[in-house]
Amino acid sequence: MSVSSYPEASMAGHPYNPPDLALPGYVPNKTAVPVLLACFAAGVGFVFSTTSALARTVQPGISRGKLLTAMWFMLCGCIHLFFEGYFAYHNAAMPGRVDLFGQLWKEYSKSDTRYLTRDSFTVCMETVTAVAWGPLSFLIGWLVITDSPFAHPLQILVSLGQMYGDVLYYAIFFFDESVYGAVYCRPESVYFWAYFVMMNGFWIVIPGCIIVNSIAETAKAFRFAQKNKIAKQA
Template sequence: MSVPTSPNASMAGHPYYPPDLVLPGFMPNKTAVPILLMSFAGAAGFVFWTTSVLARTVQPGISKGKLLTAMWFMLCGCIHLFFEGYFARHNGAMPARIDLFGQLWKEYAKSDRRYLTRDSFVVCMETVTAVAWGPLSFVVGWFVIKDSPLRHPLQIILSLGQLYGDVLYYATFFFDESVYGAVYCRPESFYFWAYFVLLNGFWIVIPAWLVIQSTIESTKAFHFAQETAKQRSPK
């Protein structure tokens, strides 16, 4: 990714690119970056721990694979509904937000300033994610714990939705950069690789695997049903 550096970056009054980007009402973050990142990691850890306790209480013999899957969906539910829902609710005033979620979004926006400029695609994508995929993530996570037969069809729907949204998110970023010369990310490689690529990459790799998993399990179930029907049919 080629992002031009500028000696005037420090004069912009904000750390985002391009340096002449206008952010009405911008307020700088008050919390140190390590504390912001540890707060997010701590919240994720709490979700994992809570899910583990719940899962082992409801299904003491739950397998490691199912437990990890349930943890993933419960984390997705919290991120989609609360964190991304926060953005959907406050997208028009993000540059001025200085509460915890606002500061976290402004830190992430160093890799994609569209989150501070009310970009139409990002706002619509995050709103759909919060409203549709947030609640459904909790439902699928619970179905994984309960070993419900509805788990796999809903897992396919949810994971395909996540995968499709993330592919479009990456695609619009690179399309705007290559076709229109848009600059969304700071020039430091850390923000591009750690924030933009790595953090979003989880919603490419894991949903893709879960779609494959559910497809295999659904195929097995249909095959079993077909074989059973053949055995029971009169000859």
């Protein structure tokens, strides 16, 4: 379907799919999309710069890899606890939310209208993510900065949880589409590829890399410990 055949304002007075979807209490976004995206990008930049400054103060010689890992988990903490936590708390009234987070969620919902309809999976998944992975992500960021040995096992735990939630999120989206014919995303490719695929894909690719690295570092530590044990026994 072309963009011209799918007007921004549908017959139900909203820009979401399906066009006749009922969204009681819906209020259109007042802020332009570029402004919303710029605000989100500015927030990401603030988290990264603050984490970098903190890490270099606490551990001046921190490696590039550890710094990037700390920045990632601090960003995850903010997104999980505050942004996704916002959705978990306000899920019943999302169509009418007009503050910054509400408008950001409504913009993202053009790629997945389940966020505006109290879909049981998205509400439960986002709530678990906010409550469990949010605080743990902040803890891991600090453990990485302070070079704690507890960082790697917790990194594996949270990264695996992130990947599992993301895989289920993708799988249920496509299952509903193929089995029930449910279409949650607008037809323009930007909403599917940029919003739905790319933005969520970060939580598969990056956690996957972190898991591989943490497993390698854990195995290295065990090999070192075993060699020392053998040497002492000899």
